[in-house]
Amino acid sequence: MTTAPRARVQRRPVHGVVLLDKPIGLSSNQALQKVKWLLRAEKAGHTGTLDPLATGVLPLCFGAATKFSQLHLDADKGYRAVLRLGATTSTGDLEGEITSTAEVDRSALTPERLQAVVARFTGPISQLPPMYSALKKDGKALYEYARAGIEVERAPRAVTIRELSLRLLPESDPATVELELQVLCSKGTYVRTLAEDIGQALGCGAHLSALRRTRTGEFELSQCISIEAIEALPDSERLGVLLPVETLLARHARVTLDEHNAGRFLSGMRRRGPWADGAQVAVHADHPAALLGTAHVEAGELIPGRLLSPIEIQQILESHS
Template sequence: MTRRPRTRFRKLDGILLLDKPRGLSSNQALQRVRHLFQAEKAGHTGSLDPLATGLLPVCFGEATKIAGGLLGARKAYDTVARLGIVTDTDDAEGQPLRERPVPLLDIPILDAALTGLTGRILQRPPVYSALKRGGEPLYAKARRGETIEVEPREVDVHAFRLQSAADLLDRGEPLLRLHVECGSGTYVRSLVRDLGEVLGCGAHVAELRRLWVDPFREPRLWTLEALQALAERGRHCLDACLLPIEAGMTAWPVVVLNEEQARRLAYGQGVDGGFTARGAVAAFDRAGRALGLGQVDESGQLRPQRLFAWACSQPPGPH
């Protein structure tokens, strides 16, 4: 039996906007991409369910240092809700728990129900989720048949709109096509489940696609098939798909450092620059190159938090 040659990984920095296919977990998609690019280090910025498709930002190398900030970004989805059936996972991948008749509905009723689930709301995450309890994901406990109580938590739903109810109103399949814009920690599966309860018939997610994640509002997405084709043409073709780290840092206020300030930051020292921004900031040099993330205190002093390797390689100035 011929063994496949081991992948020789390399240092690689940048961000890939992956179009995750249906049927793969986010980690499975990540590992496929990592091996295609032969990247030493990679991470994604927020899981998509296996059923879901769409934007999954993948950070390579030094870009993983900003992945945590992208996790909390605003996101948008298109989803299809199937009314009348509740499942244990709140989506079509799960087992049906109960089925109820769908009442007569019209657009005003649907709009009112959606409005009631918009804004700052309390939401109970799905039992089958990656949230951890006692260091273990809830889905692992659920699969063992353990009884799990999940506490509701506050989330932000910026938009929950009806795109089409034609399937339902034309007496076809009881489907609603919906658009969602939400903040960190919001589960579309939970939104659809709760919408079904408001309508009195139950519901689950039949389809889900993530459209964008801040700051990537109009993303150029790459499928696994397209990436594989580019890999066969050469590494330089594949690497051309990557965005620079700076493209993922527009959510933070920017502070620009001169050469001496950049040296002090690299040495772990505070920088007294009279900076007006407060809290977490993105530090750049005057050439427009990102140095990393820092924190500006109330006195206007900048302290380093997560610096990129090239920022730390600068020799320290006098101190």
């Protein structure tokens, strides 16, 4: 008995942003490919990775939105994590092998002591990137060296912890002492490293037992949708989960051009007008109303940045009609 060949998915131009609540167990790319398949999208990318063991906010960009994904790579991130005290692991989380253990005196974890640790790790700090990370040395990711049992020299990185809190979690197992950590931090911050450093400061060691991203930039967990929820929708309704491309440019100043100037701007020409200087500008056409791309204004001159193509603009307009 022969099996009928599997029908190929008919891809289509899709433009916009999906705020995904990434599930545990999937890499960011696996989650992206799953949603790309569900939407039958031609082109997709994400705005920074989440470890397979982490869940939470993962903005996915489709079509024209991929041109602006870099903006959210640089955004501040918020996390809620659980730190398991009394043991360190090779990876800084539950996946690794235990490398050291220590007794934990639960009664010594007073609010005053925890607050002193919070003060120590709030503001600009220096972090040594973990070996189990995607940072590259000589063209190879650090985790590849780590899996081969090789530790390489890494340079400390400056990051900023904007907000931090620690709370002792209720005892559920006499052998386990855990802290809840909530943090708002700059790009490039490793929460696993922060957990390890806090464990070291408490004198007992620590590793992550859970990690959930609660925000990235202005996007919050309450705005996100799960893969299961997208799957449950009929194919004809799935594009309804997309947010507009300009969602990624919410913090940009807005400039609107008439039809004549919009065409010239799209061809890469600078436009002069009564605009205030600014590094981040979202440029729109007034008729038909459409996003054209980004720019910056210098000495009153609008200088094109990342531009949508006329085909992308037409496809977006048609999808809204």
